[in-house]
Amino acid sequence: MKFHQAPQSLLFMLLCFLGTASRARASSLGPPAITAASFLEDLMHHYGEADTLTLQQLKALLNRLDVGVGRDNITQPELEQRNLSRCFSSADLFAAHNFSDQSRIGRSEFQEFCPTILQQLDSRACTLENQENEEDEQTEEGKPSAVEVWGYGLLCVTVISLCSLVGASVVPFMKKTFYKRLLLYFIALAIGTLYSNALFQLIPEAFGFNPLEDYYVSKSAVVFGGFYLFFFTEKILKMLLKQKDEHHHGHSHYVSETLPSKKDQEEGVTEKLQNGDLDHMIPQHLNRDLEGKAPGMDEKVIVGSLSVQDLQASQSACYWIKGVHYSDIGTLAWMITLSDGLHNFIDGLAIGASFTVSVFQGISTSVAILCEEFPHELGDFVILLNAGMSIQQALFFNFLSACCCYLGLAFGILAGSHFSANWIFALAGGMFLYIALADMFPEMNEVCREDERSGSILIPFVIQNLGLLTGFTIMLVLTMYSGQIQIG
Incomplete structure (x- = not known):
């Protein structure tokens, strides 16, 4: 009897030793390895509920990835519609997978939809579109x-x-x-x-x-x-x-006569107008010509940049107060x-x-x-x-x-x-x-x-x-x- 119990005790001790060794090896290897399904489970848990996604929940995921931000209801040629390099709207992406408003996207449907997201991210078609949309929103705000x-x-x-x-x-x-x-x-x-x-x-x-x-x-x-x-x-x-020129001509024995500039002449006319002194502004022969001019003639004699007609209009002592006839201006x-x-x-x-x-x-x-x-x-x-x-x-x-x-x-x-x-x-x-x-x-x-x-x-x-x-x-x-x- 004792002979038969000895192998059983040895077997139990061997099993305990193997169990302890396996636990020690497992603890040394760390946590269990992450499986491929873990990523899908994390997304479904974060954005969905009960292992399914609604269209609104899937659209929230697309918005976070800046995918599906293209404009809706744009009439484009058939060749452009087949172009996968453009940015699609979320409605276009859902229609390509036959999703309706009442659809519930499960694990298998979501796995089929993932290549669509990956292609849009790889083409970077929505990057520029998203920037334009943000600029438009900022401009409107x-x-x-x-x-x-x-x-x-x-x-x-x-x-x-x-x-x-x-x-x-x-x-x-x-x-x-x-x-x-x-x-x-x-x-x-x-x-x-x-x-x-x-x-x-x-x-x-x-x-x-x-x-x-x-x-x-x-x-x-x-x-x-x-x-x-x-x-x-x-x-x-x-x-x-200018300083060098003035120094060079400073010892000249000849006095140069400088004629007044046009602007100086006009300033002199202005000063005469302000003082009401016009007698010396118009030469005598011009006065005689004006007095003998026929009434129908409209010729004007120019003094500087001002006409005699302008000068005569200011002869009144109340020039600055009274108005002037528009024809005299x-x-x-x-x-x-x-x-x-x-x-x-x-x-x-x-x-x-x-x-x-x-x-x-x-x-x-x-x-x-x-x-x-x-x-x-x-x-x-x-x-x-x-x-x-x-x-x-x-x-x-x-x-x-x-x-x-x-x-x-x-x-x-x-x-x-x-x-x-x-x-x-x-x-x-x-x-x-x-x-x-x-x-x-x-x-x-x-x-x-x-x-x-x-x-x-x-x-x-x-x-x-x-x-x-x-x-x-x-x-x-x-x-x-x-x-x-x-x-x-």
């Missing part, structure tokens, strides 16, 4: 409301239009030295803001660039740097050559009024289109136009007075042309809301470049030369640089921090 567009637009245009009334307040100071230097600064400021606004905002906006994503600001700054470098070098060379005044009205209309067009994109863009464009309009309106006011208008008439027509900006604002808002505003930005960018470089830059040089003849050469040079760099800095800061500046 960032666009101002109609109330903000019209409210801010009308406010900015009103402030700009009021600049046309500033001209009358500076008439008493026109002969002062500080007036010319202040005007020089504002002209340089206008050049800097207009040129920089075109480089940093209008032209890039016309091409669809985003300053926060396309990183074009530094390159635009280099463009301005090239312009400023040549401007600075040219001014320095002219200053050095020179043609130059009407040309200035019409061209200024067209100019203001395009300004309003740019402002309106800018506000449809964002409030910040609209205010940036308005700042550039405001800096340009201030010295521009001062010059227009003086021209209208010299052309024979009274102060009241000059103010009225200057303000009337400024009000054309309201009409341009309305057209710009309507066009920017229903069509692409990029074309308007392209037009405004070209206009800003022309006004800054072809219109206001020669005007700045002319004012600078007048100041140099009456005083120091260095002061006008410093004022020019301050104005240009101030305008550049304003637009650079507004562009760089456009994402942090929230208005409205």
Whole structure:
């Protein structure tokens, strides 16, 4: 009996030893190996319920993978429909697998659907589509409301239009030295803001660039740097050559007679008009010719840039108070009024289109136009007075042309809301470049030369640089921090 029990005890001990060894080996190998079904179980557990998926749950998985974001209900040619490289919508993918709204996707159906997901991920067709959708959503969220567009637009245009009334307040100071230097600064400021606004905002906006994503600001700054470098070098060379020329001719024994410039003659005419002294402005033979002229003749004798008709219209002692007959006003005044009205209309067009994109863009464009309009309106006011208008008439027509900006604002808002505003930005960018470089830059040089003849050469040079760099800095800061500046 004991002999038979011994082998059983040995067998039990052997089994215990083998069990202990197998457990030790299992513990040394770690947790059990992951099977292929484990991944499917994890997805079904995370997105589904009871080992099945609804279409909404499957669509949530597709959205997380950025798959199935193509546009629905797009009529395309048959060849395009067979193209697997395009981004399909989730409805197209479900229809390809005969899934309906009431379908419950089990393990086998989900395994058949997985190659579709893998193919769309591999083609990367939905990557660009998803970026465009996000940009469209951000654009729609960032666009101002109609109330903000019209409210801010009308406010900015009103402030700009009021600049046309500033001209009358500076008439008493026109002969002062500080007036010319202040005007020089504002002209340089206008050049800097207009040129920089075109480089940093209008032209890039016309091409669809985003300053926060396309990183074009530094390159635009280099463009301005090239312009400023040549401007600075040219001014320095002219200053050095002028000093050398003055030193070389300083010991000359002959006195050179310099004829007054056309602008000096016109300023003399203006001064005579303001003082009411016109007797010495028209030669005696011209007076005799005018007195003996037939009433039907409409010929005009020109003195400088003003006609005798314009000069006679100002002979009244109450020239500055009473109105002048419209027939006595020179043609130059009407040309200035019409061209200024067209100019203001395009300004309003740019402002309106800018506000449809964002409030910040609209205010940036308005700042550039405001800096340009201030010295521009001062010059227009003086021209209208010299052309024979009274102060009241000059103010009225200057303000009337400024009000054309309201009409341009309305057209710009309507066009920017229903069509692409990029074309308007392209037009405004070209206009800003022309006004800054072809219109206001020669005007700045002319004012600078007048100041140099009456005083120091260095002061006008410093004022020019301050104005240009101030305008550049304003637009650079507004562009760089456009994402942090929230208005409205």
